[in-house]
Amino acid sequence: MSCCKSCLHIDGARFNSLNLTQASSSFTQDEIIQLGTFLSEIPDHCQEAIITLLIRQLLNLYQYHLMTLYHAIEGIQIALAILLKHTPNDHKKISYHYYHLANTYKRIRHCKEAAECFIKAIEMARLSNEIDEEYVDMLETDLRTIK
Template identity: 35%
Template sequence: MGCCESSSDNGLSTSYNLNASSLLTPDETILFKQILNGIPLHCQQPIINLPRRQFLGIYRYHMIASYHFRRMEFQLAILYQFKAISGLQALLLEHKDHFIFIEMYSTLATCLSVTDAVSAAIEGHQMALDMLLKHTPTDYQAISSQYYGLATCYLGGQAWGQGIQHLRKGIETARLSNELNQQDIQMMEITLHLWTAKLMNGVLMSMDDVLAPTRSQNQQNMESQITPETNADNIICGTSSINQTEVEHLPDKQTELLANDEIPKDVVQNLES
């Protein structure tokens, strides 16, 4: 995910060495620095303060989720993304809306939308949007992307008014960016015109506010997407442990962390409804 305030490695080594970096292997050290470099400088300290090995052990679930997402194995991506989110929230008790969760919730929302869990997908996109507005309010492209994600979810759930409203916000936000992506804007404008015309012509029935459950309800909705079939697939597909075939699809710097690493058999017990 792009960030208008992404950090560089300059000045990182001092604060990094304060927290037992010697306990990490060279590859782990490289990976940890890569993760930090994807986080705005003003958001790095809570991550720097975490136990390194424990953090990387949990973060690997996000990497595995990304692997399954690339393979369009969305139920498994949901499963592992939840493991990453719940694990990091337990570590970041005072920073549960930390920047690091933005990509996780965004990917999770996309997977939930694809699997027709529209209400839960809306909550995921909304959480990612709220975190972007808090941490990087001038990252207009990323913010516009979340508005568009929300719009497609609302339209998919037949909440036409809310969908059109979020499309307009997405277009307005995208136009604020110094790096305008005209194709993206045109796509949103065409979508907006299409749905507005349908609504004006009476083709669609307005169903505003039909998709607005509470956050706790949405959390249950998201968790419910981890089905028994998903857990069974996790075993059948060999993803209950990280094998070499899976590792070959991951970035080189992540290989050392993932090879032959056993994933707990009690799959996300705290996330099951």
């Protein structure tokens, strides 16, 4: 399921079945949504064991994971700015960096930004003589999965 087509629905029944309603009463709505997002990415048979962990520690771990993704985005953007300024004709390397940036945006469900980066990666790949059509096809497929 693509990141834009999927939607997080945290219903009371799901939280009640996981005993999260009472345990999460001190959490903000954003924290509850983050926890639900995290759990939705884990197979059902593993969720019960994970929920037995201290919920605050689990949420802190997930927030740390998100921060690493945001730092990755920042680092890739800096690298892209340097590449675009100093080696604007290295289309292959620029395309790869846009591809990595798109995947990182996709991971945090920023679909619009991911799509923009996939489009830029495709444009750069087409400007390069070194990148084969399989790579461009892969980029186009990834772009279609988030639209």
